[in-house]
Amino acid sequence: MEISITFSYNTVFDCEVDDIMSMLSELLRNLFKKRATVLYPEERDKVHVPEGYRGKLEFYREKCIGCTLCYQVCPSYTIEIVVDEKGKRPVFNLARCTYCGQCEDICPTKSIHLTKQFEVISLDKKDLVVK
Amino acid sequence: MATFDIPIGPQHPALPEPLLLKLEVEGETVVGVDFDVSYMHRGIEKLLETKTYFQGLPLVERICGICNAAHGLCYTLNVEKLYDKEIPPRAQYLRLIVEELSRIHSHLLWLGVAAFEIGFNTMFMYTWRDREYVMDMLEAITGNRVTTEYSQIGGVRRDISPELADKLLKTMNVVEERTKYYIKVALTEPTIAKRTQGVGYLSPEDAKSTCSVGPIIRASGIKFDIRADDPYAAHEEVPFNVITYDSCDVFGRVVVRAQELLECVNMIRYALKNLPSGPFRIKLPMKPNAGEALTRVEAPRGELLHYTLCEGTPKPYRYKVRTPTLANLGALRAMLTSKGRYVVNIGDVPIIYGSIDPCICCTARVQFIDIKKDKTWTWTLDEIRNRSRRMRV
Numbered sequence: 001m002e003i004s005i006t007f008s009y010n011t012v013f014d015c016e017v018d019d020i021m022s023m024l025s026e027l028l029r030n031l032f033k034k035r036a037t038v039l040y041p042e043e044r045d046k047v048h049v050p051e052g053y054r055g056k057l058e059f060y061r062e063k064c065i066g067c068t069l070c071y072q073v074c075p076s077y078t079i080e081i082v083v084d085e086k087g088k089r090p091v092f093n094l095a096r097c098t099y100c101g102q103c104e105d106i107c108p109t110k111s112i113h114l115t116k117q118f119e120v121i122s123l124d125k126k127d128l129v130v131k
Numbered sequence: 132m133a134t135f136d137i138p139i140g141p142q143h144p145a146l147p148e149p150l151l152l153k154l155e156v157e158g159e160t161v162v163g164v165d166f167d168v169s170y171m172h173r174g175i176e177k178l179l180e181t182k183t184y185f186q187g188l189p190l191v192e193r194i195c196g197i198c199n200a201a202h203g204l205c206y207t208l209n210v211e212k213l214y215d216k217e218i219p220p221r222a223q224y225l226r227l228i229v230e231e232l233s234r235i236h237s238h239l240l241w242l243g244v245a246a247f248e249i250g251f252n253t254m255f256m257y258t259w260r261d262r263e264y265v266m267d268m269l270e271a272i273t274g275n276r277v278t279t280e281y282s283q284i285g286g287v288r289r290d291i292s293p294e295l296a297d298k299l300l301k302t303m304n305v306v307e308e309r310t311k312y313y314i315k316v317a318l319t320e321p322t323i324a325k326r327t328q329g330v331g332y333l334s335p336e337d338a339k340s341t342c343s344v345g346p347i348i349r350a351s352g353i354k355f356d357i358r359a360d361d362p363y364a365a366h367e368e369v370p371f372n373v374i375t376y377d378s379c380d381v382f383g384r385v386v387v388r389a390q391e392l393l394e395c396v397n398m399i400r401y402a403l404k405n406l407p408s409g410p411f412r413i414k415l416p417m418k419p420n421a422g423e424a425l426t427r428v429e430a431p432r433g434e435l436l437h438y439t440l441c442e443g444t445p446k447p448y449r450y451k452v453r454t455p456t457l458a459n460l461g462a463l464r465a466m467l468t469s470k471g472r473y474v475v476n477i478g479d480v481p482i483i484y485g486s487i488d489p490c491i492c493c494t495a496r497v498q499f500i501d502i503k504k505d506k507t508w509t510w511t512l513d514e515i516r517n518r519s520r521r522m523r524v
Contacts, residue, residue, distance in 0.1 A: 050270055051271075052271070052289065053274055054275050073186060075187070098189055100188075101280070102185070102188075105288065114274070
């Protein structure tokens with residue numbers, strides 16, 4: 001029993017001089033630093049979203065020419081082509097969307113745009129359909 | 132002494148991913164090991180056959196969350212081989228930048244996981260905090276943190292603006308400073324040395340005979356890096372060193388990965404400084420030419436291999452992926468078996484397993500099981516080739 005106590009004292013004492021000094025300096029440096037995390041969702045406005053983020057998509061009907069290229073590149077069958085009074089047009093079901101942005105890239109008239117909106121949750125399925 | 136069988140996993144707190152380790156132990160010593168990786172079969176290769184080459188890219192990126200940039204790059208390089216078109220040099224450089232950024236975030240993540248496995252949680256928190264700088268840069272360049280989908284068939288998705296390049300260079304300064312600190316910690320900290328030195332020994336001969344790849348084989352002192360041996364994206368023009376270390380244990384793998392971080396930082400700096408002008412993407416038709424293609428890419432975990440067989444239709448006839456973890460499983464068996472003076476303790480199993488940076492979910496493969504006869508078997512490459520030819524005719 002005695003042996004183990006002295007052993008543990010020794011090991012603690014050996015570490016103390018150098019390690020506690022370096023630990024203290026690290027501690028003081030970090031005490032006045034900015035916090036690395038964001039308290040989401042309370043600090044929602046502090047979340048940094050860069051330009052060009054691939055979030056919830058927007059669709060501009062007036063620009064669309066009905067070429068259906070977006071439908072051809074979509075990997076997850078998000079897009080359904082329907083016919084309205086102006087011709088063919090896509091309808092997006094965001095519940096299926098993987099936010100890959102291939103439809104935005106291929107659209108020849110830039111009628112699809114992925115916004116910076118990243119909270120795309122809804123209790124109603126109808127809210128997730130972009131027309 | 133009598134031996135006992137201890138099953139660990141597939142769901143176990145010490146293992147980050149579903150893997151069944153059947154350890155044969157003699158007291159505390161592991162004398163034999165067998166493992167089963169087939170708990171996570173997702174059928175991605177089959178699913179790829181139902182999608183066109185352009186639709187397949189987001190799916191391929193989801194094979195692995197950590198090395199998704201390498202998977203996407205390998206896929207695009209593979210499909211571009213079917214087109215016979217020159218890819219603009221600016222796209223090659225931009226691909227290299229994003230791939231190396233992805234390597235930095237993967238290695239920092241691994242350093243954190245390894246520190247966590249040996250009970251050094253401070254380093255885990257530090258590396259994961261610094262990884263966020265890289266993740267933010269990936270988000271700013273590509274539009275997403277994890278599934279970047281930057282490399283596209285025919286080039287890259289977006290260009291890097293001069294302001295973004297400046298920001299990236301500043302981030303690289305921070306990453307370099309922090310990495311130097313980690314190298315100092317890894318080399319001097321007794322906690323790391325005691326838990327990793329002499330653990331998970333893999334001799335150079337074993338590393339060669341088990342066909343291990345990536346940082347595992349480089350930590351056994353063998354220079355093997357696809358970026359140097361078979362350059363694919365501007366790697367001929369960007370200078371870098373292949374990092375090796377000859378301690379052949381987990382400690383060596385820590386050092387190799389930490390020093391590779393510095394190489395990545397230097398490569399990104401060089402590529403940003405010498406970025407060629409010109410277009411960053413060319414348009415390619417939906418339908419590639421008929422043919423076969425095989426591509427190798429150095430993913431953060433090691434050599435990644437993609438193969439495709441195209442019959443001139445927009446969809447692949449066959450798509451095959453060989454992930455680095457599968458190649459390293461043979462090495463894992465050698466590391467987990469006590470041999471002569473090399474003794475494996477049960478307590479060291481998690482860090483040895485963690486040292487190959489396992490990604491079992493990318494790896495799960497088919498094994499044939501006859502339930503009536505209680506027999507399992509696998510096919511060799513020649514058998515698969517013969518059978519596939521017969522099926523095609």
